[in-house]
Amino acid sequence: MGALGFAPSGATHRAREPSMDFSELKSVCCGCTIRELCLPAGLTDQEVLLLDQHMSHRQPVKKGESLYRTGDTFKSLYAVSTGFFKTSILHEDGRAQVTGFQMAGEILGLDAISADRHVCDAVALEDSVVCEVPFDRFEELGQLMTNLQRRFNRTLSREIVRDQGVMLLLGSMRSEERLAAFLVNLAKRFSARKQSSSELVLRMTREDIGSYLGLKLETVSRLLSRFHDEGLLAVRGRNIQILNADGLNRLVGAA
Amino acid sequence: MGALGFAPSGATHRAREPSMDFSELKSVCCGCTIRELCLPAGLTDQEVLLLDQHMSHRQPVKKGESLYRTGDTFKSLYAVSTGFFKTSILHEDGRAQVTGFQMAGEILGLDAISADRHVCDAVALEDSVVCEVPFDRFEELGQLMTNLQRRFNRTLSREIVRDQGVMLLLGSMRSEERLAAFLVNLAKRFSARKQSSSELVLRMTREDIGSYLGLKLETVSRLLSRFHDEGLLAVRGRNIQILNADGLNRLVGAA
């Protein structure tokens, strides 16, 4: 926690304290290790520089804090630089649905473009840093840089594809398939970030996972125990080791 | 069926027969009744003209035909002019998930931008007409017309919001809530198109509805019967009359 220079305080809404130490946060896209997984993917060095200078602004978010909330007016997209987030939407009657988990390089706020208002909550699941991207300036830049605009169209489309994958999962998979798909997906994303794809450290609770997968937390817990007993996983709280990746993949239905 | 000048034939893949009579299909966005619900929404007359002349190309699709299929290379978006479509994704093991139903003014193919390949099937549920929008030319036009590009960003974002609404539905609603939400949503969309919002004519089968809602067709049938018995609906096959809209809304959880 202290490693990122956060001042200790309780979990509150925003993390905009101008007095905070940003000295280690000034580095931008150019030197970013996950640049190729983020908005600058596929841009030339010059283009990245342009994006960098005009747009990016780094901002820490502490564990438990909201980056934005449902109803907030939309001003910026946020690229996760380091850390882990969840997004969730609320139903009138209090029920919530987790719509996604975002890690380094992934973009938060795409749904807000639609109506200039955020339609979900984004909460940091660990101390994190995001790059703020003021959207009106980003749109201007997109008009100047064809490449950036085209990449951004793809980013939006990729989110649609992801969402539809979740629809498939929720609409036609059984519980064990859902959890297996979830773990396989997480592993793949860790792997793309040069992190171990077999030693997963979950940042979310069983309840978060359950909400995302359309299951109750008890069901998630039971399934993890079962996967453990079957030798697919080693489960120790939020530390999960994948022991039999083929077996997991088989559950999902892939070859 | 004959009203649109379709030559009768079996349901096959594409509907590109150059000998067909397009005389009644030449009219474009400018005269389109659902222009404000479609891509040209919010554009000036001049801008629409530009979009119109350079991009749109109308194309009939007969009931049962695929507009595109999973794996097809992506060249164009399609705006539904008249008719009704469903999109569905296939799982390796044969299971399918209907991801949406599209009516006049709605855009098909947004998911394909992501990887230059369609990732779902789009099938006409009745004789339909679509406006083909070659995407590379559309992107060029977006670079020239800031307004168009901004609207398009919103269109993509709106699809993300829609998908996340479906995730909420699939992930945390019970069967009766799902069906009620589905009917309310359909009614709202019909209403926006100046069609009756109480006399719904479903274009899809019970199985399609079930797939979309993550339910079995028998469950959908039973629920419709129950809603009928409870006086919420009058159900006669695919003709559904909403008798108690408030009651339906109450089921969804809205006030």
Next chain:
DNA sequence: CGATTGGTTGAGCCCATTCAACGAATGTGG
């Protein structure tokens, strides 16, 4: 006409939920 597709309804079953108890870890205030 028979064949096919779409829809309804019943009976029994099973998977995931509900309800509940309990343990471990963490944090808080006295």
Next chain:
DNA sequence: CCACATTCGTTGAATGGGCTCAACCAATCG
């Protein structure tokens, strides 16, 4: 420091909502 509350996770027993299997009917079509 301990006592206590809180959060998170696990596990058991019983329940039930939606599924499976099956029969049947209606409409459409070749």
